[in-house]
Amino acid sequence: MSFLLRPVLFLLSLLPILASASPRHFSTLKPAYFLLAGDSTTATQSANGGGWGDGFLNHTLRQGSSGHNYGHNGATTKSFREGGDWAKVIEEAKTKIGNYTVYVTIQFGHNDQKVTSGVNETEYGGNLERFGREVQEVGGIAIFVTPLTRRNYAATSPPTIKQDLAIQRNITIQAAHTTRSRHIDLNIASTDYCNEIGPDAAWEYNLNPTDHTHLNVHGSVVFGRMVSDLMVKQFGDIRAVTEGNGTLSREIWGGVAA
Ligand SMILES: *[C@@H]1O[C@H](CO)[C@@H](O)[C@H](O)[C@H]1NC(C)=O
Ligand SMILES: *[C@@H]1O[C@H](CO)[C@@H](O)[C@H](O)[C@H]1NC(C)=O
Numbered sequence: 044m045s046f047l048l049r050p051v052l053f054l055l056s057l058l059p060i061l062a063s064a065s066p067r068h069f070s071t072l073k074p075a076y077f078l079l080a081g082d083s084t085t086a087t088q089s090a091n092g093g094g095w096g097d098g099f100l101n102h103t104l105r106q107g108s109s110g111h112n113y114g115h116n117g118a119t120t121k122s123f124r125e126g127g128d129w130a131k132v133i134e135e136a137k138t139k140i141g142n143y144t145v146y147v148t149i150q151f152g153h154n155d156q157k158v159t160s161g162v163n164e165t166e167y168g169g170n171l172e173r174f175g176r177e178v179q180e181v182g183g184i185a186i187f188v189t190p191l192t193r194r195n196y197a198a199t200s201p202p203t204i205k206q207d208l209a210i211q212r213n214i215t216i217q218a219a220h221t222t223r224s225r226h227i228d229l230n231i232a233s234t235d236y237c238n239e240i241g242p243d244a245a246w247e248y249n250l251n252p253t254d255h256t257h258l259n260v261h262g263s264v265v266f267g268r269m270v271s272d273l274m275v276k277q278f279g280d281i282r283a284v285t286e287g288n289g290t291l292s293r294e295i296w297g298g299v300a301a
């Protein structure tokens with residue numbers, strides 16, 4: 044599909060949420076509780092990290108639904124389990140499952156990718172699959188998220204992001220298929236968007252001027268909305284617990300700097 048057509052079709056698919064929906068359709072559904080598992084590109088804004096997680100939790104959910112950001116700076120699929128973060132995710136999933144539909148987003152790759160990570164690609168895929176299965180075992184719904192792009196542009200004309208997490212993207216999608224879980228393709232959506240708006244606009248989302256990976260608060264709001272829209276497009280149950288923002292969604296899927 045052409046680079047330009049994709050955002051247009053995407054926007055059309057969002058029309059039902061851009062129009063205001065009657066809340067009574069949703070009155071029988073449980074509220075959602077989102078547990079976000081990941082590295083610093085999911086995590087709360089801090090000195091050394093910041094991702095889309097808090098923007099998603101703070102700004103996209105209907106009243107009654109909420110969640111907890113377990114994103115951990117520097118985490119790999121290995122350290123997240125060994126350091127005890129994953130156990131906390133599963134523990135909280137168990138306590139919330141009675142009164143909420145529990146979703147666990149799983150996004151790793153930025154650190155697993157490093158040659159020093161101690162996680163090879165086979166292990167990365169296996170670790171992701173194990174996360175997915177363990178979410179299912181406690182009655183939650185796993186949603187794999189392909190890694191947020193880095194905003195590093197090659198000096199082409201126009202400047203273009205060379206997709207450097209393509210392998211991790213593929214392995215994440217494969218883990219979703221293997222475990223029969225959901226996935227959203229944040230890697231492609233964020234790469235396309237940053238290519239459309241270009242480096243000057245994309246670097247407005249930087250946590251600090253020279254950090255092209257992590258997001259400041261505004262960047263978290265924008266990419267949190269992108270994550271939400273990607274879910275809403277595919278999953279009606281998530282649409283039902285989502286508060287839309289047509290203005291922001293039109294900017295994102297129209298390739299306009301937000
Ligand atoms: C989310 O809300 C917290 C608490 O109000 C606030 O400190 C933080 O800046 C917000 N972050 C985003 C990305 O909206
Ligand atoms: C669910 O909500 C009910 C009513 O508010 C409360 O009594 C119960 O403890 C909650 N259950 C769980 C597992 O949190």
Ligand SMILES: *[C@@H]1O[C@H](CO)[C@@H](O)[C@H](O)[C@H]1NC(C)=O
Nearest residue numbers: 161162163164165166167169
């Ligand atoms: C990945 O690591 C595992 C465990 O150390 C090892 O058995 C396997 O051969 C490695 N795979 C590759 C492709 O290096």
Ligand SMILES: *[C@@H]1O[C@H](CO)[C@@H](O)[C@H](O)[C@H]1NC(C)=O
Nearest residue numbers: 208209210211212213214216
């Ligand atoms: C990722 O998967 C796609 C489609 O299956 C394939 O065309 C592409 O070569 C893969 N990329 C990498 C880096 O493995």
Ligand SMILES: *[C@@H]1O[C@H](CO)[C@@H](O)[C@H](O)[C@H]1NC(C)=O
Nearest residue numbers: 102288289290291292294301
């Ligand atoms: C929706 O997004 C626009 C554009 O970013 C922003 O100005 C506005 O405050 C947002 N509205 C809500 C209710 O968050």
